[in-house]
Amino acid sequence: MDKKIALITGGVGGIGTGICKTLVQNGHFVVANYVVPGSETRWQDEMAAAGFNGDCTAIAFGDVTDFEATGAMVRAIEATHGPISILVNCAGITRDATLRKMSPEAWHAVIATNLTSVFNTSKHVIEGMVERGWGRIINISSVNGVKGQFGQTNYSAAKAGVLGFTKSLAYEVIRKGVTVNAVSPGYIDTDMTRAIRDDIREEIVGGIPAGRMGTPEDIANAIAFLASDASSYITGANISVNGGLHMYA
Numbered sequence: 001m002d003k004k005i006a007l008i009t010g011g012v013g014g015i016g017t018g019i020c021k022t023l024v025q026n027g028h029f030v031v032a033n034y035v036v037p038g039s040e041t042r043w044q045d046e047m048a049a050a051g052f053n054g055d056c057t058a059i060a061f062g063d064v065t066d067f068e069a070t071g072a073m074v075r076a077i078e079a080t081h082g083p084i085s086i087l088v089n090c091a092g093i094t095r096d097a098t099l100r101k102m103s104p105e106a107w108h109a110v111i112a113t114n115l116t117s118v119f120n121t122s123k124h125v126i127e128g129m130v131e132r133g134w135g136r137i138i139n140i141s142s143v144n145g146v147k148g149q150f151g152q153t154n155y156s157a158a159k160a161g162v163l164g165f166t167k168s169l170a171y172e173v174i175r176k177g178v179t180v181n182a183v184s185p186g187y188i189d190t191d192m193t194r195a196i197r198d199d200i201r202e203e204i205v206g207g208i209p210a211g212r213m214g215t216p217e218d219i220a221n222a223i224a225f226l227a228s229d230a231s232s233y234i235t236g237a238n239i240s241v242n243g244g245l246h247m248y249a
């Protein structure tokens with residue numbers, strides 16, 4: 001397969017690391033973005049343990065809520081490694097509370113990290129993709145962006161916004177060889193879901209038809225397909241990867 005440069009925001013996180021591994025296995029060069037200094041060390045150890053070195057991986061610091069900082073990161077990656085052809089927007093946070101208890105800070109932080117970040121990164125890679133006539137933008141939404149969730153007005157709004165963004169940008173660039181799609185995970189076994197209280201986790205798993213939480217690889221496999229040439233006629237789509245938790249047309 002043709003080796004492409006892939007930027008994965010939040011690439012050092014639970015799902016992000018799985019995406020990085022799978023894209024490397026599919027022949028790509030991955031650049032994992034991170035924001036908290038130190039969080040890249042575990043990623044580097046895990047990638048090295050999987051046999052992936054600097055020939056196929058790199059790390060890039062940058063706060064994707066900051067438009068200028070994101071631009072500087074993209075320019076630095078492209079100057080060092082080459083043009084970014086695959087962008088996976090995976091950075092995300094939760095700040096759960098019922099609306100009655102939610103602070104404006106919790107609202108703005110979640111919108112900035114999960115939704116504005118997608119604008120910030122896409123803006124800085126889209127011209128290059130269009131000029132080269134090939135690109136893949138894959139946005140991680142969530143089952144809770146589709147169906148809503150108690151205590152997640154901020155997160156559900158941001159993830160639903162990601163789906164709207166995906167469809168609108170898809171219209172704008174498909175004739176230039178660039179596809180824009182979303183993947184909506186259900187509950188995936190990462191630090192984000194390990195933070196859920198044990199009894200609630202058990203209740204959640206009990207409600208998943210597959211009888212288990214998903215793995216980062218379950219998500220990564222869908223991403224790898226959307227990043228490939230085989231998916232060139234798929235754009236503006238949202239692929240659910242949720243073990244049957246929520247089925248919709």
Ligand code: NDP
Binds near residue numbers: 034062142
């Ligand atoms: P993690 O917390 O493991 O990973 C999230 C990543 O986002 C971290 O690597 C973090 O970087 C990064 N990040 C947060 N803020 C910023 C920022 N301002 N700039 C750059 N990077 C940032 O969570 P998951 O792997 O579980 O989640 C990945 C994505 O999947 C998220 O978008 C999440 O909403 C979505 N999702 C997850 C589900 C799940 O069940 N786990 C279900 C549905 C959707 P750092 O480590 O440096 O802080």
